[in-house]
Amino acid sequence: MSPVAPKIVAFCCEQSGVLALDMAKSSNAKLPDNLELVPVPCSGRIETLYLLRALESGADGVVVFACYEENCRYLQGNIRLKSRVGYAKQLLAKIGLEPERLEIFPLATNSGVKCAEFLMRKSDQLGALGPNLGKTAKE
Amino acid sequence: MYQTAYSSKPVTPSPVVLKPEALIIGGGIVGMTVAGELAREGVQVVVVEKGETLGGGAGDLRFFYDRPADVRKWMEEMISTLEGDANITVLKGGKLERLDGQMGRFQALIRISDGGVRTLSPCAVVVATGGITRPVEAIRGQSRCIGLSEMEKLLAECRDLPLTRNGRPVMRATFLLDLTNDDIKIDTVTALKQALLLQGKGCRTAIVARDLKVSVSGMELLYSRAREEGVLFFKYDDPPVLTDTGDAIAVEVQDMTTLRKEERETLSLPSDLVVVGETFAADPETEELCRAMKLRTGPGGRAMEDNPQLQRVTSNRRGIFVAGACRFPQVVTESLREARAVVQEVMALLLGGGGTYTAENPVAEVDAGKCALCYTCVRLCPHIAIGVERYGERNVYAAPAEKDQNSPWQAARIEPAACFGCGICVAECPARAITLYR
Amino acid sequence: MIKAEQKPFEEILEYLAPYDKILLSGCGACVTVCHAGGEKDAALLASALRMARQKMGKPLEILESTPARQCEPEFAEELSETIGQVQAVLSVSCGVGVQTLARRYTATQIYPGVNTTFLGETVAHGVWEERCQACGNCILEKTAGVCPIARCAKQLLNGPCGGSANGKCEIKRETDCAWQLIYDRSKSLGQLHRLTEIIPAKQWGTQSRDSGPRRIAREDLKV
Numbered sequence: 001m002s003p004v005a006p007k008i009v010a011f012c013c014e015q016s017g018v019l020a021l022d023m024a025k026s027s028n029a030k031l032p033d034n035l036e037l038v039p040v041p042c043s044g045r046i047e048t049l050y051l052l053r054a055l056e057s058g059a060d061g062v063v064v065f066a067c068y069e070e071n072c073r074y075l076q077g078n079i080r081l082k083s084r085v086g087y088a089k090q091l092l093a094k095i096g097l098e099p100e101r102l103e104i105f106p107l108a109t110n111s112g113v114k115c116a117e118f119l120m121r122k123s124d125q126l127g128a129l130g131p132n133l134g135k136t137a138k139e
Numbered sequence: 140m141y142q143t144a145y146s147s148k149p150v151t152p153s154p155v156v157l158k159p160e161a162l163i164i165g166g167g168i169v170g171m172t173v174a175g176e177l178a179r180e181g182v183q184v185v186v187v188e189k190g191e192t193l194g195g196g197a198g199d200l201r202f203f204y205d206r207p208a209d210v211r212k213w214m215e216e217m218i219s220t221l222e223g224d225a226n227i228t229v230l231k232g233g234k235l236e237r238l239d240g241q242m243g244r245f246q247a248l249i250r251i252s253d254g255g256v257r258t259l260s261p262c263a264v265v266v267a268t269g270g271i272t273r274p275v276e277a278i279r280g281q282s283r284c285i286g287l288s289e290m291e292k293l294l295a296e297c298r299d300l301p302l303t304r305n306g307r308p309v310m311r312a313t314f315l316l317d318l319t320n321d322d323i324k325i326d327t328v329t330a331l332k333q334a335l336l337l338q339g340k341g342c343r344t345a346i347v348a349r350d351l352k353v354s355v356s357g358m359e360l361l362y363s364r365a366r367e368e369g370v371l372f373f374k375y376d377d378p379p380v381l382t383d384t385g386d387a388i389a390v391e392v393q394d395m396t397t398l399r400k401e402e403r404e405t406l407s408l409p410s411d412l413v414v415v416g417e418t419f420a421a422d423p424e425t426e427e428l429c430r431a432m433k434l435r436t437g438p439g440g441r442a443m444e445d446n447p448q449l450q451r452v453t454s455n456r457r458g459i460f461v462a463g464a465c466r467f468p469q470v471v472t473e474s475l476r477e478a479r480a481v482v483q484e485v486m487a488l489l490l491g492g493g494g495t496y497t498a499e500n501p502v503a504e505v506d507a508g509k510c511a512l513c514y515t516c517v518r519l520c521p522h523i524a525i526g527v528e529r530y531g532e533r534n535v536y537a538a539p540a541e542k543d544q545n546s547p548w549q550a551a552r553i554e555p556a557a558c559f560g561c562g563i564c565v566a567e568c569p570a571r572a573i574t575l576y577r
Numbered sequence: 578m579i580k581a582e583q584k585p586f587e588e589i590l591e592y593l594a595p596y597d598k599i600l601l602s603g604c605g606a607c608v609t610v611c612h613a614g615g616e617k618d619a620a621l622l623a624s625a626l627r628m629a630r631q632k633m634g635k636p637l638e639i640l641e642s643t644p645a646r647q648c649e650p651e652f653a654e655e656l657s658e659t660i661g662q663v664q665a666v667l668s669v670s671c672g673v674g675v676q677t678l679a680r681r682y683t684a685t686q687i688y689p690g691v692n693t694t695f696l697g698e699t700v701a702h703g704v705w706e707e708r709c710q711a712c713g714n715c716i717l718e719k720t721a722g723v724c725p726i727a728r729c730a731k732q733l734l735n736g737p738c739g740g741s742a743n744g745k746c747e748i749k750r751e752t753d754c755a756w757q758l759i760y761d762r763s764k765s766l767g768q769l770h771r772l773t774e775i776i777p778a779k780q781w782g783t784q785s786r787d788s789g790p791r792r793i794a795r796e797d798l799k800v
Contacts, residue, residue, distance in 0.1 A: 041501060045562030045575070049617060052624040073446060074561035075435065075455060075521040084566070091621070094586035095629040134628030136636065509645075513610035518702045535605045535645045569615035570605055570643075 005033040006060035006126035008119065011050070013043040015073045016109050017065025023112025031116055032123035043067070043104075044077020048084040051102060052091065058137040061126040064104045065115060071108070078106070097134050100125055152502055152555035154495035155243035157262040159183060161485060162247055164235055164428065165267035167195020168214070168471065169463030171221050172478035173265050173485075178226035180486055185259055186221070187233040187249050189268075189424070193218045196269045196464060197471060199288045201295035204332040205357045205472060230257060238264065238432045241524070241554040242458025242488075243496055263458050263485050266434065266442050267478070268425045270464035272417035275318050281381065283388045284413045287314075287329050294336050301340050304412060312337050313390045313410040317349035318378060319418040320468075324352040326416035328470050331361050331370075333414070338368045345371040345408050347379055347392055355470055373406070381413060388413050419468045433523040434459060442466050452480045456523050457557050460484055501560035501575050507531025507550035509572035516551050516564035516573060524557035525564060535570070579607040579671045580705045581614065581691040583622065589667065590629060592688045593637060596664045601626075601690070602656060602678070603643035604670035611705055613691050614669030616643040622669065622690065647674025653681040660685055696727075713785045719776055721762035726779075728755035734776040 012018045018039045024031060036059075040046055043066035054062045064085065066078040082104065089099050105118050159182040163170045166188030174184045186193075200210040221227055232252030239246040245264055249257040278284035285293075285304075290312075293304060302309040314330040327348065334344045346365075351372065353359045366372070373392045380391045390408040397403050421440030429436045435455040437443035442461040445453045452462050462477040463469075488496060505516070508531060517525045527549055534548035553564070553573070565573045593599060601623045609615030623639045630637035642659055644652045647670040660666060660682055668675045669690035679687045695707035710727045716734075717724055726732050730748035737756035740747025744757040763769050781787040 040562065041575070042561040042563065045566055047566040047617070049621050049624065052621060052628070056624050056628050074559060074563065076519075077521075077561055077563050080519070080563055080567065091586070091625045095625055096632050097628065133632040136627050136631045509605060509616070511605055511609040511615065513612075514699075515612075515702070535609075569609045569612045569617045571616040571620070 006123055006131070007034045007036070007058055008032060008061050008063060008122060008126065009036045009038060009054040009059040010119070011038045011040055011043070011046050011054075011062070011064045013064075013066045013078070014039050014041050016067045016071075016107055016111075017043075017115070019109040020065065020107050020111045020115045023110065024116040027112055029113055029116035030120060032119050035119065042072065042074045042077035043081040044072070044074060044079075046081055046084070048088050051085065051088045055092075055097070055101060055132055055134060056136055058132075058135050059101075060129075060132045060135075061101045061103075061122055063102075063119070063122060066104055066106055068106045068108065095134055097132065098129055100129060101132060152498050154492065154497040155556045156495050157243050157489050157492075158260075159489055159494075160259075160261045161185070161263045161265065162187065162235075162245070162259055162261035163265045163267060165195065165265075165269055165463070165465070166190070166193040166229065166231075167267060167269045167463065168197045168217065169267040169269075169474050169478045170195070170265070171217050172475055173267065173462070173481050174227050175217070175221055175224065176479065176482040177485060178224045180482075182226065182485070182489070184227045185230060185261070186227060187230045187235060189232065189234050191231050193221065193229065193231075196271075199291060200471070201291050202332060202336070203471065204328050204361065233257070235428060235431065241557040242456075243556055245458065263460065263488060264432070265481055265485070266425075266428065266432070266454070266459065266461045266465060267463045268422070268428060268442075268465040270425075270441070270468045271420055271422045273420045275415050275418055277318055277378075278381070278413070278415050281383070281388070281413070283383075283411065284381070284415060286417045287326060287333070287414055288417060290333050290412075290414045291329070294333060297340075302337065302342060307411065309337075309342060309411045311343045311387070311408070311410045312345075312412045312414060313388075313408050314344070314346045314348075314414045315379065315381075315390065316346065316416055318415060320416060323419055323468050324355055324358075325468055325470055327352040328355055328358060328361075330414070330416070331358070331365055334370045335361070335365055335368060338365070338370050343371075344369075345373065345390075345410075347373045347375060347390060347408075349375060356472060371408075373408075384409065387411060419464075422465070425465050432456070432459065434461070435521075452477055452484060455521055457559070458488070496556050498555040498558060498560075500558070501562075502555045502558045503553050503560065503562065503565055503573050503575045504555075505551045505553055505568075506572045506574070507548060507552075508533040509535065509570045510550035511535050511570050511572075512549060512551065513569060514551075515567050515569060516553075519567050520553075520564055521561070522557060522559045524559070525551055525553050528552045578610055578696070579673075579693060580611045580695055580697040580707075581608050581671050581693045582611075583613050583618065583669065583691050584689065586625065586629075589622075589626070589688075589690055593626065593630075593665070593667065597636065598638040598640075598663050600640045600642060600656070600659050600663045600666045602647065602666060602668045602670065602674075603641070604647045604668075604674050605643055605645040606648075608670055608691060611697075612703075614671075619643055619669050646670075648677050650677065650681065653677050657682075711786065712779065713791060714779065716776060719771060719774065720759045721766055721768060721771075723755055723758045723762055725755045725759065728753075728758070734778065736772065 051062055072078045085104055161177055161182050161184050163174050163186045166186050174186050178184050194214055233249045236250045237248040243262050245261050247259045316326050330346055337344045353362050374395050382389045387409040392406050394404045426440045429442055435443040442465045444451050452460050454461050460481045462481045463474045529547040529549050531548035531550040562575045565575050601619055603614050603616050603619030623641050644655050646652050665686040667688045667690045672693040675687050675689045696709040697705040698708045700706045707727050712726050741754040744754055746752040746754050
């Protein structure tokens with residue numbers, strides 16, 4: 001096991017993800033170390049480029065906390081994001097990176113415990129996969 | 140108006156002046172209620188009604204379920220108050236053909252049936268076009284089957300007398316609900332209301348339904364009263380079979396109260412009249428209107444509210460509101476509640492910024508110099524906040540040497556008053572020409 | 578507009594194998610509109626390439642620049658300072674842009690990052706279809722606005738072949754038969770009689786594209 005926990009960048013939709021993580025923190029749910037949170041007004045704001053750049057600049061895994069498909073406050077942001085994540089996964093396959101390094105986790109504002117558990121599982125999963133060999137940032 | 144030169148520095152959007160002028164499409168009870176209350180607040184209101192009379196779908200109603208008033212008298216009063224109001228203009232035989240612009244400066248083109256055309260520039264638009272119903276296919280052609288609206292009229296005609304239809308007395312009536320309209324509660328309300336009236340005339344009344352939808356204000360009490368008065372209730376899984384027995388219609392229902400399926404008996408309810416709820420159908424005219432106004436439509440082709448839990452009367456476009464049956468068919472009390480909610484929203488807009496609107500949420504802005512006019516953002520904006528206009532100083536198509544171009548270039552432009560700050564356009568732009576500013 | 582599609586990632590990696598510092602130049606015009614090589618797509622490709630090369634243990638430094646267009650000499654000139662700092666250029670502009678750069682920068686390899694596919698129309702958002710093949714002698718006036726050179730698999734000039742069935746092409750069943758479209762549109766224009774006019778065979782060699790690169794010279798515009 002590497003001494004440093006895998007770095008996870010979590011993009012959080014302000015309509016659901018941010019609030020769920022607030023709930024996770026205030027209910028003292030266990031969150032993995034080395035977690036970076038990036039709030040966005042809607043998951044539809046997340047460019048495909050951000051997903052790749054996050055990995056490039058040091059993340060071992062990227063997760064997106066977005067609203068459930070029919071619940072997007074802006075009607076279709078999370079659906080656009082889903083297509084972008086699909087495209088990004090194709091690129092990851094070409095690069096030779098594992099698809100588990102990028103995942104969408106749909107949730108609602110009260111999913112504090114669920115998202116914390118998901119992040120812990122993801123951290124373990126990424127730890128087993130090993131560090132992201134595509135990152136170019138010097139640590 | 141906005142500066143013609145956009146830079147990439149954050150720009151505080153200039154406030155949009157809001158004139159107290161509203162356009163209401165639909166002259167039914169919702170449209171009229173919104174008009175009346177806005178006019179009382181000093182707003183100049185134009186009501187566009189496609190027909191030659193006001194009143195809309197509620198014109199079929201004769202009785203309220205929750206108060207003793209006469210619907211037609213109530214309606215006549217409403218119409219005459221409206222027509223006498225100096226702040227309200229009613230355009231009959233009119234339809235909205237085009238809506239351009241954004242909140243605060245909509246440009247509406249109304250075509251009147253006599254060939255005339257009116258252009259209006261409201262700051263807010265309200266869609267209250269109501270809903271349409273169709274007779275249920277299953278009972279078409281059956282002589283003793285009628286719809287709820289026909290029963291309503293029959294009861295009104297025979298007010299204090301026993302009920303007769305085509306000269307024959309009606310002593311046994313059975314309501315058959317939920318053949319269509321799964322998610323709509325009005326039919327249950329109407330059936331209960333009519334059943335009580337019938338029972339009061341000494342008629343044997345039964346209501347057969349898949350579910351009794353009593354989650355409307357006052358309905359559980361009404362249901363209790365109906366049971367006390369002797370109205371019979373039956374539930375079904377498979378639709379009951381109707382058989383013509385010559386002098387009556389037999390409605391066959393399964394007795395669902397037994398514990399074991401094998402013990403279920405089939406009961407037959409001989410009826411002089413079977414009453415079925417009409418189907419609430421998608422209204423092609425409302426759908427056409429939503430297309431013209433670029434409003435989102437939801438299930439059943441109805442105008443969609445922005446967020447069913449939190450924002451029931453706002454639409455996907457700022458400054459445009461939807462209320463009443465065109466959004467969702469419901470009882471009069473609920474529809475009027477929505478009408479009042481719309482009035483609150485419009486007044487909040489008009490009064491909130493002292494007569495102006497300044498975008499508070501993050502607003503996206505297009506760098507005209509980088510815009511390739513690919514229309515991606517225009518197509519994808521869920522709030523129809525983006526158009527293409529001539530305002531750029533420079534554009535992708537101008538080579539560096541051509542610096543003396545003075546005429547404004549076309550580029551995509553996001554109207555700050557209409558932007559919701561979601562950032563979808565920012566992420567999609569292939570030229571990365573859009574920035575979201577807090 | 579010119580439509581293009583990004584080349585397979587593996588192919589691009591092969592081109593770039595000998596280098597460790599390149600310029601990735603996008604283009605702000607046609608390839609932006611078809612989401613193949615605009616600033617966004619160029620940045621995405623750059624990020625993916627960096628990660629792939631990092632993983633291979635052969636880091637690649639990528640400078641990014643997206644001029645407004647690459648098909649004018651002035652736009653090519655804009656890149657001169659940057660090109661001086663790199664070993665090669667990967668251009669995701671169309672073939673014209675690649676060649677404009679190649680003509681100006683004779684000492685630097687310019688690699689194409691996209692396949693320039695066709696002149697096309699936007700059919701729906703994200704869907705583009707070929708409409709014109711630049712034959713140089715437009716006959717759209719005779720064919721009710723539908724081009725049989727671009728849209729007929731056999732480039733027939735006088736009516737459909739025997740394989741046209743239910744309005745579809747026998748070569749590719751999903752494709753509309755161009756001559757069916759021409760017929761339908763001529764009918765709605767009230768111009769069916771024009772289909773009896775014979776369109777002579779194209780002179781590909783002398784009047785079209787089969788005798789080398791064509792040139793337009795406007796003497797009145799010349800400086």
